[in-house]
Amino acid sequence: MPYLLKPDAKIAVIGAGPAGSFFSYFALKKAKEKKINTLRVKIFDYKKFAQSGPKACNLCAGVIQSNFSQKLLEIGLELPQEVIQRKVSGYIFHTSRGDLELPGSSNIYPIITVYRGNGPLFFSHMGNISFDDALLNLAKSEGAEALQALVIGLEKPALDKLPRITYKIKEKIFEEEFDLIAGAFGLNTKMLGKIEGLNFGFRSPKMRRAFQTELHLGKEFIKNLKGEIHIFALGIKGISFAAFIPKEEHCTLTLIGNKDLNLNDLQNFLRHPKIIDFLPKGWKIPEYFCSCQPWIAVSPALKPFFDRLVIIGDANCNRYYKNGIESAYYTALFAAETVLGFGIDRVSLEKYFYTACKKELIIDNYFGKVFFILNSLIAKVPFITRAHLTLGKGNNKVSKIERRILWGIFTGAEKYRDLFFESLNPLLILNLLFYSALYLLKDLKNFIFKGK
Numbered sequence: 001m002p003y004l005l006k007p008d009a010k011i012a013v014i015g016a017g018p019a020g021s022f023f024s025y026f027a028l029k030k031a032k033e034k035k036i037n038t039l040r041v042k043i044f045d046y047k048k049f050a051q052s053g054p055k056a057c058n059l060c061a062g063v064i065q066s067n068f069s070q071k072l073l074e075i076g077l078e079l080p081q082e083v084i085q086r087k088v089s090g091y092i093f094h095t096s097r098g099d100l101e102l103p104g105s106s107n108i109y110p111i112i113t114v115y116r117g118n119g120p121l122f123f124s125h126m127g128n129i130s131f132d133d134a135l136l137n138l139a140k141s142e143g144a145e146a147l148q149a150l151v152i153g154l155e156k157p158a159l160d161k162l163p164r165i166t167y168k169i170k171e172k173i174f175e176e177e178f179d180l181i182a183g184a185f186g187l188n189t190k191m192l193g194k195i196e197g198l199n200f201g202f203r204s205p206k207m208r209r210a211f212q213t214e215l216h217l218g219k220e221f222i223k224n225l226k227g228e229i230h231i232f233a234l235g236i237k238g239i240s241f242a243a244f245i246p247k248e249e250h251c252t253l254t255l256i257g258n259k260d261l262n263l264n265d266l267q268n269f270l271r272h273p274k275i276i277d278f279l280p281k282g283w284k285i286p287e288y289f290c291s292c293q294p295w296i297a298v299s300p301a302l303k304p305f306f307d308r309l310v311i312i313g314d315a316n317c318n319r320y321y322k323n324g325i326e327s328a329y330y331t332a333l334f335a336a337e338t339v340l341g342f343g344i345d346r347v348s349l350e351k352y353f354y355t356a357c358k359k360e361l362i363i364d365n366y367f368g369k370v371f372f373i374l375n376s377l378i379a380k381v382p383f384i385t386r387a388h389l390t391l392g393k394g395n396n397k398v399s400k401i402e403r404r405i406l407w408g409i410f411t412g413a414e415k416y417r418d419l420f421f422e423s424l425n426p427l428l429i430l431n432l433l434f435y436s437a438l439y440l441l442k443d444l445k446n447f448i449f450k451g452k
Ligand SMILES: Cc1cc2nc3c(=O)[nH]c(=O)nc-3n(C[C@H](O)[C@H](O)[C@H](O)COP(=O)(O)OP(=O)(O)OC[C@H]3O[C@@H](n4cnc5c(N)ncnc54)[C@H](O)[C@@H]3O)c2cc1C
Pocket: 014, 015, 016, 017, 018, 019, 020, 044, 045, 046, 047, 058, 059, 060, 061, 062, 063, 064, 149, 150, 151, 152, 184, 185, 186, 187, 188, 189, 190, 191, 210, 211, 212, 254, 294, 295, 296, 312, 313, 314, 315, 318, 322, 323, 324, 325, 326, 327, 328
């Protein structure tokens, strides 16, 4: 028998990032649809998003795809103008063998860039531009209560006993019982270890450290980018790809690697001739700049649910290397639908919540991983890189397929599975084989006759 949430239940949400705010919003909204006005949702987060710098920020590049902007509007979140840093006009893909431009469509919902906290350190703006704060306000507008507090402990939940969480406000410790706990604490937290320690089978996602920095490159430079996101896959050791994301005054530079990245990797990257060429002439990294080394998940968590406990957002699963905010939206929605519609026991959570997460995200990521492995290989083999670039620049049907696949991979706008099946198009494969063989022969000829 499913164990149902009581109408006057109290829910604790640990974390006020996208997963926590979306869950609180959906749970309260669904309760009202069922004519339940007594449900209480308390969100705990020690961060104050309206401050600047990494301490107040959820450490992300801040790109929001057009279809997700549309979803935000549909749930009633019209982002204040000052939150939107840039509208993205397209992507430019740079390799050591050439570049490929992928212009955006004229979609009425543009791709936008935002800051999760209130902008980087050493930033001159006034007011509040935090995306996460806007989301939290949405949850509050539905009736959620937000507490600036650090959760430091929780008891193993059980159906016959309300779990208690321990939290800290300034130096004072509090304890409180809840009917349900939603773990929306992301990856950069000790909470993962605490949940593993409850010994019900939860295992954290496998993670790597990305490196991210805010570069003050000057207004003229940002203006010349014309709202384009520049992605570099240069085959630099350890770095799978890097993206320059234009904001109002800064460019966010995100490095994603096949190992944990650090400051040395940033310096190596900035020394690459293509990057020196791309940056303003004579630009040097300043003595002080805003940077962070956030964890990024490369696999899903195991068993992100138990009786009276549901883990959502990054701490559960997200789309491989893409659109984590949208993934948080989905896991939050599935969790709210399950706890309000089906039950809060482990069987109901597995049957409805976890199955939906697997269908939407976890299975699709297997296809995503194949694409990213292929991308790394392509970036390392010059004649295959050139074959892809030549095909991507053409104007025929096959070139359009190649561009659509690349666009889908960069933006995360389409499911990896759909892109994978599209990439099996026989004409596309034949063309790639043809151009690869052509460039391989050219390279061999150059090597034999000119010695290079
Ligand atoms: C380098 C990088 C770039 C990215 N770029 C993008 C992008 O461009 N677009 C995109 O959509 N996604 C991007 N992502 C992914 C995105 O940041 C995450 O998927 C998203 O933030 C997950 O939301 P969440 O709510 O699960 O976790 P988080 O956003 O991490 O929020 C967790 C919250 O929990 C709070 N918390 C943690 N522990 C406690 C505790 N003990 N007590 C109280 N509060 C606690 C934290 O303070 C935090 O506010 C990027 C990720 C990385 C690493």
